[in-house]
Amino acid sequence: MGANPALAGPVLCVVGARPNFMKMAPLLAAFARAPELPRAVLVHTGQHYDASMSDRLFADLRLPAPDLNLEVGSGTHAVQTAEIMRRFEPIVDEFRPSAVLVVGDVNSTLACGLVAVKKHVPVVHVEAGLRSFDRAMPEEINRVLTDQISDLLYTTERSAAGNLAREGIPAERIVFAGNVMIDSLRANLARVVPPRETLARAGLDAQFVRAGRAFGVVTLHRPANVDRPETLRECLEILRAAAGKLPLVCALHPRTRGNVERFGLSALLETAAIAVLPPQGYLEMLGLMAQAAVVLTDSGGVQEETTALGVPCLTMRASTERPITVDEGTNTIVDRDRALTLRLVDEILAGGGKRGRAPELWDGHAAGRIAAHLGAWLAARGVKQGA
Numbered sequence: 001m002g003a004n005p006a007l008a009g010p011v012l013c014v015v016g017a018r019p020n021f022m023k024m025a026p027l028l029a030a031f032a033r034a035p036e037l038p039r040a041v042l043v044h045t046g047q048h049y050d051a052s053m054s055d056r057l058f059a060d061l062r063l064p065a066p067d068l069n070l071e072v073g074s075g076t077h078a079v080q081t082a083e084i085m086r087r088f089e090p091i092v093d094e095f096r097p098s099a100v101l102v103v104g105d106v107n108s109t110l111a112c113g114l115v116a117v118k119k120h121v122p123v124v125h126v127e128a129g130l131r132s133f134d135r136a137m138p139e140e141i142n143r144v145l146t147d148q149i150s151d152l153l154y155t156t157e158r159s160a161a162g163n164l165a166r167e168g169i170p171a172e173r174i175v176f177a178g179n180v181m182i183d184s185l186r187a188n189l190a191r192v193v194p195p196r197e198t199l200a201r202a203g204l205d206a207q208f209v210r211a212g213r214a215f216g217v218v219t220l221h222r223p224a225n226v227d228r229p230e231t232l233r234e235c236l237e238i239l240r241a242a243a244g245k246l247p248l249v250c251a252l253h254p255r256t257r258g259n260v261e262r263f264g265l266s267a268l269l270e271t272a273a274i275a276v277l278p279p280q281g282y283l284e285m286l287g288l289m290a291q292a293a294v295v296l297t298d299s300g301g302v303q304e305e306t307t308a309l310g311v312p313c314l315t316m317r318a319s320t321e322r323p324i325t326v327d328e329g330t331n332t333i334v335d336r337d338r339a340l341t342l343r344l345v346d347e348i349l350a351g352g353g354k355r356g357r358a359p360e361l362w363d364g365h366a367a368g369r370i371a372a373h374l375g376a377w378l379a380a381r382g383v384k385q386g387a
């Protein structure tokens with residue numbers, strides 16, 4: 001492809017929701033060290049807006065303040081996606097970017113990708129090709145559609161290339177780069193906040209995690225688990241039973257906290273063995289997970305982080321889009337199977353949990369590889385450095 005005069009501007013880098021921030025931080029740092037790249041402009045859609053869901057993570061990750069914040073806030077999927085598109089379009093018109101780079105699988109990822117592709121701006125997707133094969137998950141729709149409209153797809157594990165090939169994505173668009181989320185983890189491990197401090201800051205008894213005493217960490221926010229009273233009750237009953245075996249530190253997402261209250265299920269969390277915390281900062285969360293005996297979660301990123309940390313993870317979902325965490329890492333899919341979950345907690349407490357190994361290219365250098373590749377890719381399209 002020859003030089004395209006329309007492609008002279010910066011790379012617009014999009015974040016929207018919490019799991020995007022730890023992926024974007026190492027990318028921006030690597031881009032700043034890559035003189036061959038046009039300048040990066042950081043756009044925050046405002047999908048997540050609470051201090052605990054956004055500002056705090058920016059500070060922890062040393063992310064620069066966004067150049068632009070679209071302040072879309074919450075809404076139904078249609079409203080949120082449409083509002084992001086409506087507000088992102090004039091940004092693309094104004095900046096005439098060389099590329100729009102999106103990460104992960106949240107509504108902001110798809111919405112901004114869609115605006116870009118319709119304006120013939122190349123879409124770059126970091127963390128492409130993951131598939132849960134469960135189209136009831138909004139993230140799965142976001143993944144499939146974003147990948148279809150992306151010009152360049154950077155993957156975190158080799159299984160992604162097969163998924164993309166089956167969907168007709170040409171192999172030359174796909175680059176196995178490794179896992180930028182693990183870049184963040186490795187870069188920040190030395191800075192984590194010790195669990196005792198995190199609990200004390202939350203006003204909880206620091207003795208909850210006495211030295212040498214095993215504890216578990218819980219995150220729960222998937223609509224399939226928390227949006228219906230029956231499934232949320234099932235999850236909380238499993239947690240309560242697990243808390244009979246080891247104390248649990250539970251960092252509650254606002255969606256989950258709201259539903260626990262709305263469905264009248266708060267009593268299930270009221271036990272001395274469960275510490276309920278607000279959403280935690282990145283360094284607090286890493287500190288908790290690194291020292292946990294087990295992590296119970298329905299998050300995508302936490303499955304990867306526990307694998308990188310070598311901490312057993314029980315995933316309360318029916319499937320995972322990150323199979324390498326099960327095949328090579330520390331992850332086991334337990335869905336809402338109470339007997340299985342409790343048996344595995346017993347095994348882990350007896351010293352038998354999965355330890356796994358670090359997957360290929362989860363080495364802390366994924367963002368550097370992406371910066372180098374993207375610089376060459378844009379240069380081949382006639383984009384000038386420092387645009």
Ligand code: UD1
Pocket residue numbers: 017018019047048049050053054074075105106107108138139221253254255258299300
């Ligand atoms: C979104 C992502 C999900 C990701 C998760 C991480 C989509 C479709 N989902 O889900 O993939 O795992 O982020 O957190 O993009 N809320 C607040 N404060 C905030 C943000 C949200 O209170 O700063 C509450 C609101 O009540 C909102 C609800 O949480 O309605 C859900 O927020 P939303 O961004 O729609 O989805 P998440 O569940 O956070």
